[in-house]
Amino acid sequence: MTFSTPLTSSSTGRGESQLVNSVPAKLRSARVLRWSAWAPGLETPEAWRAWCAEPVPLATTGHPEAKFLPAMLRRRCSPLTRIALTAAWGCVEEGELGRVRTVFASRHGSVNESIEMIEQVVRRERLSPAQFSHTVHNAQAGLFCIAAQNRAASCSLAGRADTFACGWLEVLTHLERDPASRVLYVMADVELAPRFAELVEEPEASYALALLIARDGDGPELQFDLEGVDATPVTPWPHAGEFLRFLLSDAERFSLGRFHWTQCG
């Protein structure tokens, strides 16, 4: 894909964790080998670099076509799936799509489609079997695995305001179980139906950030730690966007409440 973006080793300074823990911090360290992101109007690495320099709230509506998907699979794809898989395809080279482990994080998942179906249930209408099977929280993972013919382990999760950080943590659990693997991490969300939007503090946005993460390889090494009890901050754009700004900067440390990433150099 044209907007696949490898990361070379950064030359930033070495950060030392303050944590005293007898488990080697190495286990909590991982390298970001590549990244790719998509949001309405932000469809190239250049656009994202410009956004990182001068961020603005992300658009809430719009989704890509995801033409790399076979038409039969694409037809059933929700906006969230198209966004998530577009970032996924942009992040991993063709030959590796079938091999990576995957972690898909989304706070809201397919909730808008679920609500449509709940309305049908309340009105005693019949559900479409295909719609139902494409609305599970792991629909993006399932479709990715089918389209990429990927039989590796996969997980889908949600962690309310901490979803992005918890997804990163889940990636580390995969590297713990399979240290030699490369994990494709996709964080994606879409705008929430208006009736719920007012119940959620986070900014509305439709976007995906995909990161290819491994213990070894060519890319900045980040140590992840939990420390303190600070509440998770509400940022003007999604945490994933804040993380990308950190990744493309010279900053040594990035924190989201009690979750901390430190450049290992």
Added chain:
Amino acid sequence: MLMPSDAACRLSALGIVTALGSGGDEVWSRLLDGEPSRLVDRADLVPDRVLRVGAVHDPLPRIPARLAAFDCRNNAMALAALAQIEEPIARALREHGAERVGVVMGTSTSGVADAEGAIRHELSEGGLTPTFDYAQLEFGGLASFAADYLGVRGPAYSLSTACSSGARALASARSLLRLGVCDAVIAGAADSLCGLTANGFTALSAVCDGVTNPCSKNRAGLTLGEGAAVFLVEPGPGGVQLYGVGESSEAHHMSAPDPSGAGAEVSMRGALEDAGLGPDAIAYLNLHGTGTPLNDKMECLAVERVFGRALPVSSTKPLVGHTLGAAGAIEAAFCWLVLDRAQSGALALPPHWWDGEGDAELPALHLVQKGETAHPRSAPRVMTNSFGFGGNNCTLVLGRDGGRRGTELTN
């Protein structure tokens, strides 16, 4: 405490609520009875159809007022299970500090059942029910609720990979310990009966009338259920251990497994390899055993390729229903009970309830009969399979060594 990456991981305490009842003792005794007599008929889930389901009968605890945002049936079931192990959890919090304890919970429904009520209210009265909060509906709400209720300050997140969610929660918990991120993890799952999943699985023609009939030539689909199971997961030896995790994806179809059973086979072999065991070491396998024509066929084929036909296996879904996102944790709990209640090296096994009419297209596996026990020659190891919608597979190996309660394990 140093925890190298192959360190022991103990499932220290179990809380459980299912159609079979509440708590290990009640569930264990009814599990061995092996009768689907606790299932009930429900006419309110799917229009013009009565479904027999594994509903939780016991009254559920009230969600405390300070956590009203999380007040839904799914969280109340989780609370019923958590309340059973509040003491060991409090001990872990004292020992390690709230920041070093995490929560990983599986769910495929979260509070959808209550959201249905809210939407029904909106369509008839205008406006969602005043007690409704998005925290009840979003998947992350379950883990958040458990963490807030227990006063846990470590990471808290929900996994949702359909029917493998609960098994995955245990896998992630073990990894969080090994990574040194947590010193204890509360891990498990909760899923509740709701119109969305009942109508969804009905639309997929996956739900049978009456009680599911796994591995039978007459099997016609699954029976839905609900419930919760939670474990306190800690590092260290003794008790019941999580020895192995196997994972795979089907890459086949959103709602149907690879008919060859290839994905299931990879998952089981992966769990054996992770546990450092050969197939002969396994004394019992709790099947995913949904009773759908496709699942049972591919699973039996895969089991035969890995184990042959002699291994005692059973599906416990006729007794509690398919509890979907909670099934992996509930069936791990059944395996935990098999090991925890071992007497003089003998393992009492949960019977396989069915009509006894074998399917010529399936290998004739050793389906556990009522009253059957296993007598493993070495320390007992058992396995449980969870295969999720969307093609997500997870297999766990649990076991028990001599160790602290070794007097009961004489051989």
